[in-house]
Amino acid sequence: MSEHINEKINVVAVYNRNIKPHPFFPWRIKWQGREYLIKKITFWRKEKQGRDTVHVFYATDGNLDFCLEFNAELLTWTLKQIEDGTPIQ
Amino acid sequence: MEHQFNRNNPLIMHLDLNSCFATAYQQAYPKTRGKPLCIAAYDSPRGCIIAPSIEAKRLGVKTGMRVMDARYVCKDIIVRMAEYNLVRDIHTRLKKILREYSPSVVPKSIDEAVIDFSDVMTLYKKDLSEVGQDIKARIRNDIGEWISCSIGIGTNRFLAKTAASLKKPDGLEVITWANVRQIYSKLLLVDLCGINTRYQARLNSKGIFTPLQFLDAGMEYLKKEVFHSIVGYHWFKRLRGWEVDEVEFARKSIGQDYALGKKTADQQELAGILMKLCEKMGRRLRRMGYRAQGIHIGILYENYTYWHRARLMNEEMYATQELYRCALLVFNQQPEKKVVSKLSVACYGLTKQTSSQLSFFDEENRKTKLRSVSDALDSINNRYGEFTITPGNMVGMQDVVVDRIAFGGVKEIEDLYLN
Numbered sequence: 001m002s003e004h005i006n007e008k009i010n011v012v013a014v015y016n017r018n019i020k021p022h023p024f025f026p027w028r029i030k031w032q033g034r035e036y037l038i039k040k041i042t043f044w045r046k047e048k049q050g051r052d053t054v055h056v057f058y059a060t061d062g063n064l065d066f067c068l069e070f071n072a073e074l075l076t077w078t079l080k081q082i083e084d085g086t087p088i089q
Numbered sequence: 090m091e092h093q094f095n096r097n098n099p100l101i102m103h104l105d106l107n108s109c110f111a112t113a114y115q116q117a118y119p120k121t122r123g124k125p126l127c128i129a130a131y132d133s134p135r136g137c138i139i140a141p142s143i144e145a146k147r148l149g150v151k152t153g154m155r156v157m158d159a160r161y162v163c164k165d166i167i168v169r170m171a172e173y174n175l176v177r178d179i180h181t182r183l184k185k186i187l188r189e190y191s192p193s194v195v196p197k198s199i200d201e202a203v204i205d206f207s208d209v210m211t212l213y214k215k216d217l218s219e220v221g222q223d224i225k226a227r228i229r230n231d232i233g234e235w236i237s238c239s240i241g242i243g244t245n246r247f248l249a250k251t252a253a254s255l256k257k258p259d260g261l262e263v264i265t266w267a268n269v270r271q272i273y274s275k276l277l278l279v280d281l282c283g284i285n286t287r288y289q290a291r292l293n294s295k296g297i298f299t300p301l302q303f304l305d306a307g308m309e310y311l312k313k314e315v316f317h318s319i320v321g322y323h324w325f326k327r328l329r330g331w332e333v334d335e336v337e338f339a340r341k342s343i344g345q346d347y348a349l350g351k352k353t354a355d356q357q358e359l360a361g362i363l364m365k366l367c368e369k370m371g372r373r374l375r376r377m378g379y380r381a382q383g384i385h386i387g388i389l390y391e392n393y394t395y396w397h398r399a400r401l402m403n404e405e406m407y408a409t410q411e412l413y414r415c416a417l418l419v420f421n422q423q424p425e426k427k428v429v430s431k432l433s434v435a436c437y438g439l440t441k442q443t444s445s446q447l448s449f450f451d452e453e454n455r456k457t458k459l460r461s462v463s464d465a466l467d468s469i470n471n472r473y474g475e476f477t478i479t480p481g482n483m484v485g486m487q488d489v490v491v492d493r494i495a496f497g498g499v500k501e502i503e504d505l506y507l508n
Binding site for chain 1: 116117118119120121122124165166167168169174175178231233470471472473474477
């Protein structure tokens with residue numbers, strides 16, 4: 001199942017200059033009262049939304065995959081999408 | 090010499106990302122890895138599959154199938170819509186990696202690139218196959234561990250592409266004068282890039298049934314008997330490893346098209362879609378610094394009939410309003426108002442924008458003002474995001490003419506989406 005969420009969420013993010021290529025990444029996220037511990041960032045990219053730079057992190061906690069957006073201008077985190085890898089849409 | 094096979098060192102590399110859209114999705118969402126997945130234009134039953142994953146391909150799912158047909162083949166197939174910005178990002182990263190190996194990198198499409206090592210091979214103290222393995226490792230390391238590619242090496246682009254298609258996924262093949270006959274002997278005519286059923290029929294009618302027979306055919310025979318044109322000469326050279334495809338085509342038109350999710354004959358709704366197509370086309374036209382002289386409209390109706398018309402205008406078009414007015418003029422010339430399933434608009438007769446002379450006449454001043462407003466609207470949209478300000482008749486059009494990646498059209502990717 002893949003679901004578009006588009007919801008502002010609470011995130012604990014980490015900056016570790018020794019981690020490449022993305023030293024800044026989400027570590028814990030809280031969504032709908034549950035906490036998820038991010039185990040791996042599977043992909044990171046940035047895009048322009050108007051003049052704002054948005055960092056898009058694809059992350060997984062092992063059970064669920066997340067697409068998270070960090071707006072570097074507004075300093076907000078948005079959960080864009082979740083994916084559990086099942087065929088149901 | 091041209092009659093012989095090219096015996097130079099193969100220095101052209103063709104790189105093709107395997108199931109690009111699907112592996113990009115699997116890279117981002119690891120829960121879908123190792124499962125049959127297909128990326129479709131729409132996830133509805135009649136949506137067209139644009140990329141099955143390697144696992145889905147093994148089960149028989151093919152590009153171009155409908156989603157419902159893929160579900161007949163594999164009941165548990167995962168169907169998702171593409172993440173276009175993700176694929177664009179991978180394309181840009183790939184290009185960046187390849188440019189570290191050679192300055193001559195030509196992207197052929199969103200997932201393919203040709204790298205010419207002719208000028209830099211002396212710098213490498215290893216074989217081109219080893220460079221290919223290096224590139225594969227870099228892709229896995231810098232882009233993602235799930236991303237794989239097939240690499241082909243040859244003396245020209247055609248042989249490199251043929252080599253890349255020999256082993257998928259994750260292949261690396263080299264075609265040289267020494268093994269070319271052996272490789273051609275295993276292929277069908279339609280396996281050659283550029284030969285499909287119609288060319289195959291033409292070749293068959295002249296007694297050519299296999300790539301080996303095609304290779305052995307004389308130049309005069311191909312030119313005068315088979316193709317009746319220079320195309321025969323090009324094929325003669327291409328098959329022997331001589332470069333004939335290193336051609337850069339200049340841009341002649343800018344166009345947008347849209348296959349309607351909900352087919353309609355409602356002229357007001359179609360006018361809204363036409364407006365959005367013109368707005369997207371106009372944004373690209375202005376970004377590239379062009380003005381257009383002509384408009385082309387193409388309409389595919391529900392009953393599979395097609396109508397199209399092009400018209401050259403007296404004046405150059407620049408603002409979206411100018412493009413839309415002319416497009417609507419052509420659109421209204423349809424002989425019958427039937428249910429439309431696909432609408433396309435293109436502008437042609439492109440000229441580079443130059444400063445024009447100020448005019449005494451009101452009409453010219455009105456046009457100048459309109460174009461200035463258009464530039465101002467573009468600046469706002471650049472600042473706050475696409476479609477922040479839109480023309481009035483685009484209201485309610487958020488879900489139509491959505492973002493897509495054109496087949497082959499990759500020239501604008503860096504300019505439009507990443508800078």
